[in-house]
Amino acid sequence: MKKKALAILMVMISAVLLLAACGKDEKASGSSDKKGSGKTVTLKMAENQPDDYPTTIGDKAFAKLVEEKTDGRYKVEVYSGGQLGEETNTIEQVQLGSIDLARVNASPLSQFSKTIGVTSMPFLFTDEEEKWEKLNGEVGRELLDTLEESNMVGLAFYDSGERSFYDTKRPLKKPSDMKGLKIRVQNSEMSISVVEALGASATPMEYGEVYSSLQTGVIDGAENNFPSYYTSNHYEVAKHFTSNGYTGTPEVVIGSKKLWDSLSDEDKKAFQEAALESVDTQREAWAKLTEESKKGSRKSWKQNC
Structure with missing residues (x-):
């Protein structure tokens, strides 16, 4: 009787060990399958410009490169035209992690990182070559890294050209012509200080x-x-454009800290490379649109003379 009980006990122990081993193998297999199963994590990227705008074109290039570099494990869906909210709102959503990625201007980001606000300083660079050498290099990387304190990750800078003043009242031929005008600015201390x-x-x-x-x-x-100025049809209501290019605040591709912390080191590298490689595509689209916009605005001005 004792031998029979012992035999039954040994069978039960063996069964338990076998099930435990199978469970362990199954768990390891499931973990391995998750990476190579073809499952895709879909991310949301906010963009407040139209679908064919240079920054949106850059976003889409970034999205395509992310998918390629992560072997389809991550897919970025670009929501253009402000579908996910205006800039300030999307920045806050990225901070909270409710939006994964966004393209925003560096000016409103200065509320969260005073250091990145330096990019809004008037006449900061001597020319375009110097500007992009700095922004795509170590200096730019240091500026982007300052966003981490606000639960955001800076990935790359995009071109936004040079900013100038335009108004409905009068040509601005000298600084004193600005006196008394109500000028819309982005919500940043630098922009407000310059205008005032x-x-x-x-x-x-x-x-x-x-x-x-x-x-x-x-x-x-x-x-x-x-x-x-042109694509938003502001030229229809503000006929006076003063082309002084006083500042060239860049655009910024940002991600949420929540997303970043969920990525492996390999995927973080893929996202950073994708963002930097998309810069050339965005800048080419920007240069093309700038020329088209100048021609379109001048044509409109002549028709209204």
Whole structure:
């Protein structure tokens, strides 16, 4: 009887050990399969410009490169036209991790990193070559890294051209012509300080509100690059464009810290490489649109003379 009980006990122990081993193998296999199973993690990227705008074109190039470099494990869906909110709102959502990625201007980011606000300083670089050598190099990397303190990760800078003033009232031939004008600016201390130093009243507001505000007289003018001035139809209501290119605040591709912490070191490298490699595509699209915008604006001005 004792031998029979012992035999049954040994069979039960063997069965338990066998099940444990199978469970361990199955778990390891499942972990391995997850990486090579073809499952894709889909990420959301916010963009407030239209689908065919240079920054959106850059976003899409970035998305394509991410998918290629991660062997399809990550897919980035670009939501253009402000579908996920205006810039300030999307920055906050990236901080919270409710949006994975976004393309925003460096100016509103200065609220979260005063260091990156240096890119808005007037006449900061001597020429385009110096500008992109710095932004794509170690200096740019150091600036982007300052965003980590605010739960964001900076991946790359995009081109946003040179910003100039335009208004509904009068040609701006000298600094004193700015006196008394209400000028829309991005929500940053640097932008506000520059406009107020010129004697105008700085009025921070979201980009999507500018056209109607110019039209109704809530503001007298704004400052932006030629493509934004043209594609947003601001030239229809603000006929006076002063081409001084006083600042060239770049755009920034950012990611949430939540997303970043979930990536392996290999995937982090893939995302960074994808962002940097997409810069050339974005800048080429920017140069093309700038020329088209200048021609379109000049044609409109002549027709209205």
